[in-house]
Amino acid sequence: MKKTVLEVKNLFKSYDGKRNVLENISLEFKEGELVSVIGSSGAGKSTFLRCLNKMITPSSGDILFNDESLMKAGKKDIKKIRAKIGMIFQHYNIVKQLTTIENVLHGKLGQMSSLKGLLGLYTESDKKEAFELLKELGLKGHEYKKCGNLSGGQKQRVGIARALIQNPNLILCDEPIASLDPQSAKVIMDILKDITEKKGITCIANLHQVDVAMKYSDRVIGLKNGKILFNGPPSKLTKEIIHEIYGAKNGELIVDETDSLDTSNKVVA
Numbered sequence: 001m002k003k004t005v006l007e008v009k010n011l012f013k014s015y016d017g018k019r020n021v022l023e024n025i026s027l028e029f030k031e032g033e034l035v036s037v038i039g040s041s042g043a044g045k046s047t048f049l050r051c052l053n054k055m056i057t058p059s060s061g062d063i064l065f066n067d068e069s070l071m072k073a074g075k076k077d078i079k080k081i082r083a084k085i086g087m088i089f090q091h092y093n094i095v096k097q098l099t100t101i102e103n104v105l106h107g108k109l110g111q112m113s114s115l116k117g118l119l120g121l122y123t124e125s126d127k128k129e130a131f132e133l134l135k136e137l138g139l140k141g142h143e144y145k146k147c148g149n150l151s152g153g154q155k156q157r158v159g160i161a162r163a164l165i166q167n168p169n170l171i172l173c174d175e176p177i178a179s180l181d182p183q184s185a186k187v188i189m190d191i192l193k194d195i196t197e198k199k200g201i202t203c204i205a206n207l208h209q210v211d212v213a214m215k216y217s218d219r220v221i222g223l224k225n226g227k228i229l230f231n232g233p234p235s236k237l238t239k240e241i242i243h244e245i246y247g248a249k250n251g252e253l254i255v256d257e258t259d260s261l262d263t264s265n266k267v268v269a
């Protein structure tokens with residue numbers, strides 16, 4: 001039986017104290033699982049992901065990371081927990097003026113004292129690791145390029161290297177491929193899959209594309225209006241459930257412009 005890395009218990013979130021954006025979410029995530037969260041815009045995917053490392057404070061409920069409660073954790077404990085949780089964003093969140101290697105090393109900041117971090121006092125082994133990760137992710141030769149000059153797919157790979165250098169147990173990905181062309185998106189999803197399988201890291205990814213979610217995930221979670229509508233393997237995610245998750249009117253899907261609702265099980269390309 002694989003270890004539970006993250007447990008979400010009766011999670012509620014309301015921004016205004018009136019409407020629940022997340023309502024009674026209870027979920028478990030195992031070591032090495034690749035789980036995608038799907039749902040239309042406004043379903044609560046980003047709020048959910050940001051609650052998982054307490055970037056957003058839940059209204060009630062609890063989140064246990066390696067059995068430690070985030071709700072009970074003090075500031076120092078949260079810093080320690082966050083050091084073991086990597087994050088990947090739609091717009092990469094890299095510093096464009098800095099080099100690739102510098103951006104990767106930023107992932108080490110959570111484990112360093114503020115002063116050392118401020119002075120950029122990375123160890124030789126940190127630097128070696130950063131080079132190694134960039135090589136693994138196909139970015140050898142780009143180490144000293146300014147990140148602003150890289151392509152979108154390359155920037156996202158820098159984002160992944162920055163997360164991996166934290167040596168995380170969990171990586172949270174908020175729309176990691178939403179800004180990428182299909183080929184770059186495939187590269188990124190292949191890398192995420194590889195990370196979960198070979199390094200045993202748990203990945204939770206918010207995805208717009210149902211076909212991508214189905215192709216790559218061990219498990220899919222469907223959110224609608226902050227509630228879980230589906231939680232199971234891709235093989236159990238039927239067209240009817242997909243319609244329900246995205247909302248259907250007179251048998252027609254209500255599509256928002258950023259949603260790709262291709263439900264065929266084909267490769268993104």
Ligand SMILES: Nc1ncnc2c1ncn2[C@@H]1O[C@H](COP(=O)(O)OP(=O)(O)O)[C@@H](O)[C@H]1O
Pocket residue numbers: 015021039040041042043044045046047048
């Ligand atoms: N900082 C915020 N303050 C108030 N409401 C917010 C905030 N962030 C998100 N919301 C609202 O919460 C709901 C869920 O948003 P979000 O988590 O971004 O969904 P998704 O990522 O699925 O598009 C939406 O109705 C959104 O308007």
Ligand SMILES: [Mg+2]
Pocket residue numbers: 045046047206
């Ligand atoms: Mg979002």
